[in-house]
Amino acid sequence: MINKVVKTLAEAVAGVRDGATVLCSGFGAVGEPVELLNALRETGVRDLVCVANNAGTGDEGLAGLIAAGRVRKIICSFPRTTDPHCFEAAYKAGKIELELVPQGTLSERMRAGAAGVGGFFIKTSAGTKLGLGKETREIDGELYVLETPIRGDIALCRADRADRWGNLTYRKSARNFNPVMAMAAALTAVQVREVVELGKIDPEGVVTPGIFVDRVVVT
Amino acid sequence: MINKVVKTLAEAVAGVRDGATVLCSGFGAVGEPVELLNALRETGVRDLVCVANNAGTGDEGLAGLIAAGRVRKIICSFPRTTDPHCFEAAYKAGKIELELVPQGTLSERMRAGAAGVGGFFIKTSAGTKLGLGKETREIDGELYVLETPIRGDIALCRADRADRWGNLTYRKSARNFNPVMAMAAALTAVQVREVVELGKIDPEGVVTPGIFVDRVVVT
Amino acid sequence: MKPLTRRQMAWRAAQDIQDGAYVNLGIGLPTMVSDFIPGDREIVFHSENGILGMGPAPKPGEEDKDLINAGKGLTTIVPGGAFFHHNDAFLMIRGGHLDLALLGAFEVSETGDLANWTTEDPNFAPGVGGAMDLAVGAREVRVLVEHTTKEGKPRIRKRCGYPLTAPRCVKRIYTNLAVLDVTRDGVVVREMVEGLDLTGLQKVTEAKLTLANDWKKIEAPAV
């Protein structure tokens, strides 16, 4: 029998190694799996590469992980969102490396990682400072850059409902990076508001099919 | 006011020129916009390049377009599906060109066309006859081929419900190629079972947002 | 000579948005444009974080913390709207599905280069967000910006001094002084505020300006 529901946050994040790449969902604090990120911090894991849109808000979740010195590098599009003081302190102290990636490129690179795409050409960042050093190609008279896939060792996501197969639905704009990150990691852990009986989620309305999900925990 | 609902099939397919690339949705006959394809045939347009998973079933829809000699070339993954006699007759008579593309590559090439991706590397077809002539690249020790985007001049799709903004939902496995084709053409026409009042489709349950849709007709 | 207020700038930009357009409004001043859409037009606003049909800010008591805009302020959704994930949101942007992106800027060059993501201030980590995606992807990019910096330096320049967001992407610029088009023949002045002439406008503009034959005064109401 398939049952992806685990009892504790600790079980949900178990097994992450030092140096791991962690996909951290959310747009600002919306859709951020704060409790999973807190649980990851409690495991003591370090030297993490975190992939996220922002770089943490307030003191919990991704911000807390950064404040605790566990994040070696952050790959994100916009580090300074609402109340980014944990990131800013680490950045000014030279304790965190920043790889800045345009938001759509960040998302597309993870989708490529999820979809068996080994690289892809897009126009975003061509002819700009963020395009420096990238392989370029002229396609139909326009300049494109080659982008490479991103895959996580673990993705930490947040959803609204789940069933024991790991099918997920989201709530409004809290969907954001969750579906793409859930697809793009070797292991995907999701915190949800509630677990419903198998079959209660309309098969037409499943947003993330359970095939992408490994562990579900109710918070 | 936005109102994408047109009254007739003829209006829905108006303006397609000879030589156009037509994305024809459906998997076999399921999800195939048969009435739109029939209406396209009635416009008299010719020299079409049709992109589809199959090459028509029975005598209506895509099969009828082929039987009428309107399709110069078909780009598909599996021409011989249930009752493919129209295609087979044209093929044996040398009246239709066939470009065979693996099913996932076909879908991904259209997604690239929709997503501003100028080209992408995948493993599918590398080291096979269908990979011959494609640019290759070794990525992490494995052979990839470069694939190029496909865009249609028009996409003909079939959905279950629509609203006047063109938001769409589908029914079961009739979803298939419809969402990706709807995104990948300069003009997208959709035949639907019913048009509902704006706001009646749950914003969480919209599968194809109206931004991708130009014309809706009830059949 | 009376420059437009920020609200008047937003009003002016709003007048050019066609009925039925799919539009992304940048963070800051451009966001204000949605308040001035003529009432007979139905515009679909897009947000990078997965919304089409974004509505006005919520009324007190109707706030939903899971419903925010790209600037991370609370927002609403109108009937006909849809939620989707980030990847589809950027497929729409990069794939040319938006009719218009109306963005802020630090500088615009006479060839339409846009600089709006970083001033390279060493005190702050840079952030790019969706700026580059919008600049390369929207079918038309327009900019809404004060004509000069607070210190009076021109923002419409021969070449941008700040790092580019994308080269050659801006088609139209709305400032507090004028409406300008970036054309193959350079920057053309379409409209100016009352009391300003080309010489006066050129003084606060680094790019070489040409006056359109049919140029006119901006008639902005006191919004």
Add this chain to the structure above:
Amino acid sequence: MKPLTRRQMAWRAAQDIQDGAYVNLGIGLPTMVSDFIPGDREIVFHSENGILGMGPAPKPGEEDKDLINAGKGLTTIVPGGAFFHHNDAFLMIRGGHLDLALLGAFEVSETGDLANWTTEDPNFAPGVGGAMDLAVGAREVRVLVEHTTKEGKPRIRKRCGYPLTAPRCVKRIYTNLAVLDVTRDGVVVREMVEGLDLTGLQKVTEAKLTLANDWKKIEAPAV
């Protein structure tokens, strides 16, 4: 020596599918495998046309023309299933999200090359469908095939004669005579039907076979 029936071949392949696996069954004989999954295992079947949790064929009166499988036969969906579009269906395949693809074949080479899409019959237009995607994308590819052609020609060969679907992808082969693994050291026989020995099996196999030390008889029930 008694070869397995087609139903027994499907039964044998089914026994190796782990509880909780996400599996795509190829058109034809592999489709039959779903009938023989041990009752205590929950397997999620994937279909290229956008289904996870595909169930058995519908009972009379419960057919739905909008619910078909990859072979275009009517099917059903089980509780926990999901519908999605073709692009997501192939993202799952190509991205390595399926635990297993169990496919038919014309030929398999001793290095695991698979030929299952065309015999280059000049009388028919070729078709490839999702065969290449499955062969390169699934985490494990297994093949279910008669050991020889009707004419007695071996299907497990040194090199494939027919055009490849993908090189070096097959890990295990179930035939009506044996269960064989494609390893770095060549093709290893894990199981054979009663009354067959390596010499007998080698006679109908072009690839060089090695017998596993712990090989055993296939004990297939009369299904």
